[in-house]
Amino acid sequence: MFALRRWWEKNAVKAGLVFLAVGTALGIYQTNGAFVSETFRFLARPFQGNTPPEKVESPYILDLQQRVVELENQNQKLRELIDYSKNSDLDITTPAAVIGRSPDNWWQQLTLNKGAADDVKEGDFVTGPGGLVGRVVAVTPNTSRVLLISDPSSQIGAKISRSRSTGYIRGGAGSQATMQFFEKLPDAKPGDVIVTSSFSRLFPQGVPIGRIASIDSEASPAPEAVVQLSVPVSNLEWVDIHPYTPKLDVDAAPAKIVTDDNP
Amino acid sequence: MASYRSRRSGTNKQVWNWVVTIGSVFFCLLILPIRLPGMDIVGVGPNWLLIWVVAWSMYRLPWEGAIAGVVLGILHDSLSAAFPTHVIGLAITGFLTARLHQRRILQEDLISVALVVFGLAVITETAIALQLTAQYLWTEEPLYPDIGTIWQYHQRVALSSAILSSLWAPALYYPLKKWWDKYRVKDRLKD
Known part of the structure; x- marks a missing residue:
């Protein structure tokens, strides 16, 4: 003592x-x-400007934009015909500047200059010029941290927009990712555009991810494709944050089946 | 009167020492997300907190080095994610640096510091890769799809981080060492 x-x-x-x-x-x-x-x-x-840079508007892009608007309208009409609810996730965006890279070597992350004060919350997804960037994993009052799709631990349900072949994408810590297909003989070829699929729990469907660079059909257990991400993840400056609530309850037990002897 | 003044300046000095120590940790945390030209090999930056722990542990006891490693590890986790934790790697770093210096294996010049930072950066990244491997082996939902990916990535991270950290080590180690030397010499003269 x-x-x-x-x-x-x-x-x-x-x-x-x-x-x-x-x-x-x-x-x-x-x-x-x-x-x-x-x-x-x-x-x-x-060190950063207050407004996002003006988007480049060449005649070619304007032409494509008008065609997209036309197609979207047609799509909307068709959906209304089959009573499909409107998916407006991509309508509301918060532009944010990238102020920092990953503070740790094992995670592929970004720090953005918008946070809870601008209604950014965990689970929101982030897009950049070209497509999907990642999702928000942590927020402070004025900053948020984004886990990039190029992180080896992020796994996204994806499909080929041309043939609807589905699979999932895993980041490769760089500008390329690996896509594994669910089918043995997927209808895929280099140059095909990859978008998020409805299997994706953390992202809405239909957001562009990248293009197929090459296919390895010998890979086991299922064919693999190397995907070139369409967003330049290593030198992003401005991104858009979209509100989204991840569907995390798909693993929940199914509802009880009501039958005559089990009301 | 004279004794009062000397005591006051002693307290002042101590306060300044704390300001510099805590300020330098804070500075390290702030430059972690920055990638200036020359601070980046294949997307990997230098491990500033590791350099700080090495500089701190140089003149201190092994347990003091380990405690500093734990504290900075928790701070690093707060900026990235709770798993895999940095606490283990940095605690080992602090302990080993102090022990090597006690045994006189490690000298104080910049070259040996750069070398020891190189080795310890590899050990720190290995500690993280081992955690990921353990998670892969024993849990249901691992972060990485297979062990091969983890160790392939480890190779890349460990090598780039070790090279960059050892090259940038003098930039942080030298001013810190100068400050702590000065503080300590004044302290000793007073006794």
Whole structure:
């Protein structure tokens, strides 16, 4: 007991400092590093413009845009004919600037300058010029952290927009990803456009991801394709955040079947 | 009067020491998401917190180095994700640096610091790869699809991070060492 008290008298200050340091670190950890992210955003402010750059509008792009509008309208009419509910996820967007890259080498992440104050929440998905970028995994009042689709741990249900062959895509930590098909003989060829499928739980369907660069039909257990992502993930500057609520309850137990003897 | 002034300047000095120590950690956290030209090989940046832990543990006891590693590991986790944790790798770093310096295997010049940072960066990334492997082996929903992918990625991350960290190590180690030397010399003169 005496030895213990003597140790305490000698080392009380040290022990206090250790507790203080660990406690502060845990406090910052609890808030998702909000203090650090907010300071970072404040310091990064002078280095970024306030408005997204004007989109390039060449005659060719204008032509394509008009055709897309026309097709969307037709699509809408057809959907109305079959009572399909309108999917308006892509209508509301929040433009955000990329202020930081991944703070850790094992995750492919981005830090954006919009957060909870701009109604950004966890689960929202992010697109950039060309297609899907990733989804929001953490928010602080004025910043948000995005997990990129190029992260090896992100897995997205995808389909070929031409032939509707489905599979899933896994990031490859760079500008290319691997797509694995569900079928043995998928109808796919290099150049085909890949979009998210309705199997995707974390993203809405129909968002463009990239194009097939090459196909390995010998791969086991199912054919694989190398997909070139259409968004330049390594040098993004501006992105759009779209509100979305992930469908996380698809694994829930099915509803109880009501029968005559089991009402 | 004289003793009062000297005590006051001593306290001042101590406050400044804390400001510099905490400020430098904060600075490291802030430059983690930045990739300036020369801070990036295949998308991987230098591990600033590792350099800080090495600089801190140089003149301290192994347990002090390990505690610093734990604290900075928690801070790093707060900026990325809870799993895989950085605490283990950085705690090992702090402990090993202090131990190597105690045994006089590790000298204080910039070349040996760069070398030790290189080795410890590889160890830190290995600690993370081992966690991912353990998660793959023993849990239902692993982050990575197979062990091959983890270790292939580990190779890339470990090598790039080790090269960059050891090249950038002097930039952080030198000013910190200078400050702590100065602080300590003043402290010793007073006694």
